[in-house]
Amino acid sequence: MSFKVALNFEDGVTRVIECNDGETVLDAAYRAHVKLPMDCSDGVCGTCKGTCKQGKYDLGDEYIDEALTDDEAADGVVLTCQMVPESNVVVSIPAASSLCSSGPQSLTATVETVQSLSETTIELNVTLSEPLQFLPGQYVNLGIPGSDDSRAYSFSSAPGAQKASFLIRNVPNGKMSSYLRDKAAPGDELPLTGPLGSFYLRAVERPVLMLAGGTGLAPILSMLELIAEEGAEKQVFLLYGVTNVDDLVKLEALNAFAEKMSNFSYATVVVNPDSKHEKLGFVTEHMNAVPFAIADADTYLCGPPPMVDAVRQYFKQEATEPASFHYEKFNPSTPKEKAA
Numbered sequence: 001m002s003f004k005v006a007l008n009f010e011d012g013v014t015r016v017i018e019c020n021d022g023e024t025v026l027d028a029a030y031r032a033h034v035k036l037p038m039d040c041s042d043g044v045c046g047t048c049k050g051t052c053k054q055g056k057y058d059l060g061d062e063y064i065d066e067a068l069t070d071d072e073a074a075d076g077v078v079l080t081c082q083m084v085p086e087s088n089v090v091v092s093i094p095a096a097s098s099l100c101s102s103g104p105q106s107l108t109a110t111v112e113t114v115q116s117l118s119e120t121t122i123e124l125n126v127t128l129s130e131p132l133q134f135l136p137g138q139y140v141n142l143g144i145p146g147s148d149d150s151r152a153y154s155f156s157s158a159p160g161a162q163k164a165s166f167l168i169r170n171v172p173n174g175k176m177s178s179y180l181r182d183k184a185a186p187g188d189e190l191p192l193t194g195p196l197g198s199f200y201l202r203a204v205e206r207p208v209l210m211l212a213g214g215t216g217l218a219p220i221l222s223m224l225e226l227i228a229e230e231g232a233e234k235q236v237f238l239l240y241g242v243t244n245v246d247d248l249v250k251l252e253a254l255n256a257f258a259e260k261m262s263n264f265s266y267a268t269v270v271v272n273p274d275s276k277h278e279k280l281g282f283v284t285e286h287m288n289a290v291p292f293a294i295a296d297a298d299t300y301l302c303g304p305p306p307m308v309d310a311v312r313q314y315f316k317q318e319a320t321e322p323a324s325f326h327y328e329k330f331n332p333s334t335p336k337e338k339a340a
């Protein structure tokens with residue numbers, strides 16, 4: 001048996017490695033040619049400290065208090081030279097990936113299909129040069145053929161597969177949009193680097209509230225793929241907002257998730273007051289549709305900056321801070337601003 005260990009470096013790069021049963025994270029990383037900070041490898045110096053807030057693990061019993069105190073251990077601090085995973089885990093490493101002989105992986109994404117889902121959304125399906133492990137919600141940088149430019153996009157597909165997909169906002173004059181609209185053809189190769197970002201699905205231990213605006217649906221779909229695969233008992237609810245009814249995409253995928261998972265439901269919200277949609281306005285005007293207490297929920301929000309700011313303001317005004325709040329702002333024509 002082996003477990004996946006997602007190493008989150010402080011520069012936002014994530015590297016997922018395989019850890020064998022009974023193996024320490026430090027040894028597994030070494031096998032994967034990732035040199036984590038270390039000095040003694042005996043639980044004495046504390047140089048290999050990281051933080052693990054997700055997954056089960058054995059801390060080991062051969063370290064000394066000076067290397068790791070009980071308070072630190074209770075707070076999720078671990079020694080990677082001692083820690084033995086007992087499930088898939090995510091470990092934050094307080095060092096840049098470049099200092100660990102690592103860095104974002106570089107792959108090639110070969111275009112399979114480009115489909116216009118609506119006037120505002122393009123779906124890009126690719127085959128990767130090799131399967132890429134990432135945490136659902138994370139993004140990669142995709143190079144634009146014929147230029148030195150790249151854009152950041154979150155996967156809308158599940159981690160670990162060789163086929164991958166993205167939802168891309170169709171921006172007039174946008175370089176990636178123009179390429180996809182006017183030139184892209186099956187077989188085109190796009191350089192891809194990643195995965196990156198701290199916006200990713202945590203262990204589902206509380207109800208999950210998902211808020212998506214426009215193509216901010218992409219990382220939410222990736223998260224739902226994993227939840228559907230692994231199963232979860234907690235309720236999961238998505239509020240998905242767009243400007244016009246025609247901007248609603250991937251509803252068949254959302255319906256399929258709802259069919260497969262009795263704990264998942266969703267509602268859509270449309271801004272345009274001229275539409276005949278049932279829920280008009282902004283997602284903040286429809287929080288009463290959430291079927292559980294927001295204060296008890298892990299909340300994931302991905303959308304354009306005004307939406308993210310409006311939701312943050314809403315939580316502040318209503319004094320209903322979620323149990324945890326992870327968000328990602330995207331701007332279709334510039335690199336992503338990530339936060340969590």
Ligand code: FES
Binds near residue numbers: 037039040044046049
């Ligand atoms: Fe010294 Fe882990 S490397 S405690």
